[in-house]
Amino acid sequence: MKEIKIVVKDLNLFYGDKQALKKITMDIPDKRVTAFIGPSGCGKSTFLRVINRMNDLIDHVKIDGEIYIDGVNIYDKSLDIVNLRKNVGMVFQKSNLFPKTVYENIVYGPRINGIKDKKVLDEIVERTLNQAAIWEEVKDRLNENALSLSGGQQQRLCIARALAVEPEIILMDEPASALDPLSTAKIEELIHDLKKQYTIVIVTHNMQQAARVSDQTAFFYLGELIEYDRTTTIFTNPSKKQTEDYVTGRFG
């Protein structure tokens, strides 16, 4: 195993009275792809949002337990949440580009971090669009409205935008669920390239996708982490009955 990036210890999460996550404990390794799978409502997306504290934005959410990123407890009261979110980027299920130009979308993050130099911003745009494998497609359309791009291009642009603030961890919440197979393939290829530099956590409904892109897979069911192992083990030789039923398509 590689170095551990994220450590989760006894994490419980409540929406009001309802417990959505139960005693989650897991280690997520650095510069690898970790996939969360499980049926709808199993808590996998909720758990993903705990890692960059996006759940803070929802009322009545209560969390106990500990999450450490590089040894720092991210639920420590003195922690700067804004800084945390700069280091833990997020790509959402549906493209949520701003109704601005391609260029303005990418530089949004760097700008709010205080980068004003046009040359630096230009470099960031070219670098991240290259990283997201979309530079060739949009280099002549930087000043067009980002919403005029195709769905697949928009999602890759979202990834480029997330990369622009130079995070170390990228959380992806079903990033390809609204895309056609070709665009999905491109996103998966991209994930494969990105893991050289970033720690990636991806939630997916698509088990083939989890099998293709991830190094280890966690199976969630009803708010519990049922099984967490190497992806090959989960898909070929799971130790729990529930996992086997799910990955073979018998329920879920």
Add this chain to the structure above:
Amino acid sequence: MELKKRKTDIAGFLSLGIVRLTFFFLVLILLLLLGKIFIEGINVISLEFLIDEPRNNMSEGGIGPAIFGTVAVTLLMVLFAVPLGVFSAIYLNEYATDTFFTRIIRTSINNLAGVPSIVFGLFGLGFFILFIGKGLDDVLQTGLLFGQPALLWASATLAVLVLPIVIVSTLEALNSVPKSHRDASYGLGATKWQTIKNVVLPQARPGILTGTILAISRGAGETAPILFLGAAFFLPNLPVADLCIGDYCIPMINPTEQFMYLAYHIFIMATQSANPTKTLPIQYGSTLVLIVLTFLLNITAIIFRYRFRKLLGRL
């Protein structure tokens, strides 16, 4: 299979007829109203009419000071009402949680829109002139400068009158910004205020301008609230004073003076002048000018809104 012949849908036929009839009736009323004003008013309109002051008991001359006063008051009103309304809406929509207190505020805003406008006039007299104005005079030792009816207080009172319009349309505009865009901004490490400033407000701008347009239309046409607040019967001098920085002077609206107001002027000519029949053509002319003026002020805001929408790629 036996396919039936179509029956005549009497109810559908009738209801469509009624809906069409009411529609044409409404358009007809509007056309009659505007047509009458246009035909009767267009004859008196001339450059002199637009610039000159009223003469000979208002039966001759123009309405220049009233046009100037209306524009000045409306612009100042927008200057007060829009920032205040927008910031209130931002607070209510983005920061305030749903408590008993904020629910009272929301209800109050809606009720404020239903208060008769004469009440706002009395409020303006009591609060702005007698309380704030007099208070300012006492504190600043300015004698009787602020504590009397003036353009400033008329604008402020009209601003309060149109505040609910601005707040409600801004609230709607803020509410319509998708949560996913806010999430994207937070996810990139933006603070709440950065998110509001860079993502939410730019998208809400067309809605805010819609509120401004409605506010202008309402404010420019009001008569009752400004009765006690500085609208003058006859005041040929424009409420203007030179603002000097060093040797360089530019004429500016003087907010401490009284003013003439188109809507009030029409009212005065119709009810208070020595010979209402003689002033009738001027009344029509003034009404036409008031309508066109409101329209022009609106057009400006509509052009801005069009540009913002284009910027957002919604056109």
